[in-house]
Amino acid sequence: MYHSTGQTELYAVEKVPFKWVISNFSYCSDETGDFIQSSAFPLETKSEKWCLRIYPGGLDAACKNYISLYLMLVSSYKTTEVKATFQFSLINADNMKIITMKFQQPQTFVQGKEWGFRKFIKRNYLFNKSYQLLPNDVITISCDVTSLDPNKFKIAPQSDQIEKTLLSVDCELSKHFEDLFENQKLTDITFCIQGRQLKAHKTILISRSEVFRAMFESDMEESLTNKIEITDIEYNVFKAMLDFIYTDKTPNFNMARELLVVADKYAVYRLKALCEKNIFTNISTENSAEVLILADLHSCDYLKCQTLDFIVTFAKIIIHTEGWKSLEKTHPRLIAEAYTEMVNRQIK
The missing domain is CATH 1.25.40.420 (Serine Threonine Protein Phosphatase 5, Tetratricopeptide repeat)
Incomplete structure (x- = not known):
């Protein structure tokens, strides 16, 4: 049985980060094969120059419903061939790396040669406003290139072929909201689940979920009584979703599938995206x-x-x-x- 897990170790010579911002992305040509090319970015030693190419309508007909993304070697002053690993990340409206795709094994580049992902992200996923991946019609891509010495690298047993990473930043605000939820003070809504109760604050819930907003701004019985019976979700799963709503911290992925279902039901889109990525890594x-x-x-x-x-x-x-x-x-x-x-x- 094949699992997409493991680790690859590399001895790198030099790393270079690059951020590419493209405005008015929805107006870019979506014809298959049409691409936009970034400016060239060098290594610190100036020995190599790289650039990115994005195909808004896909590289070819087989991936016309996807965005294709590639790294290309523009020039190299030391050698005709360059071995490198690289990763692409899509940055959302909160400046978080939401999608990261990485070549774990080194690829061989020559001038004009490009390596990348034919199906980096599906177009309808990218343009779905719920995921906030195109704030103000701007796409932001981060690229990290690791150039390798061909005489000084080794590969350990096969690893994650594609690594999806999401970053979580701790801050006082998150801790304060966590305390607010755990202390259950000044709450104005109660969820009854499996004979237990969870209390929360409507204003926080509606700021994070369109479903809760619709529920609390309507004349539904739950909104008037400030009590909601939950019969189709386990207590621990629902509590984990509320924890995330309050803190935005990476959840316990031992119940990733259950969390995905509840995140989908209550339109907590970032939690849903996190669960999707975790499920795929396993x-x-x-x-x-x-x-x-x-x-x-x-x-x-x-x-x-x-x-x-x-x-x-x-x-x-x-x-x-x-x-x-x-x-x-x-x-x-x-x-x-x-x-x-x-x-x-x-x-x-």
Whole structure:
């Protein structure tokens, strides 16, 4: 059974960070193959220059519904070939790295050669305002390049082929809101779950959830009585969601799937995105069919497209698993989507 987990160790010569900001992104050409190229950015030693290329409409027809993103070597003064690893991150409205995709193993670049991701992010996921990835129609991409000495690198056992990372910054405000929730003082709404109660503050909930806003600003009975019965969610899962609403801290991912479901129900989009990424980091050939169903059911565009890519890559193993056989019986539409991806890759 293949798992997308592990670690790669590299001995680096030089690292260079680069941030690329593109305004009015929705007005960029979405024709397949059209690209925008960044300015060249050098290493500190000036021995190499790099640039980024983004394809708003996808690199080719097989990925026309995706944004493609590539790193290209512009020039090298030391050698004709450069070995490097790199990672791309998409930065959201809160200046947080929400999506990070990384080549763990070094790639060989020559002048004009580009390496990257044909399916960096799905277009409808990027343009969904709920995820706040295009604030004021501006896309911000971070790129970290690590240039390697060809005589001084080694690779440890196979690791995460794609690492998704989300950053959490501790601050006093977060701690104060955590205390506010834990102390249960000056609350004005009570949730009754499995014979237990959780008290909260409406103003905080509506600032983080469109669903709570609609609930509390309406004339629903729950809004008038300030008491809500929760019958379809476990106490610990609901409390974990409230913890996140108050603190924005990375949750306990031992119940990532349950949290994804509740985050989807209450439109806590950042929590949902965090859960999607965690679930994908723990995907395997045995559970990939189950993850695909979950992603499709809860409109997780990012998780779904990454899972389809994983299934296509390891199709020879996955089609013999019990999960896949069950998927064939219960979700023929998803089977068709997976086979379409396989055909598109073969054409590519």
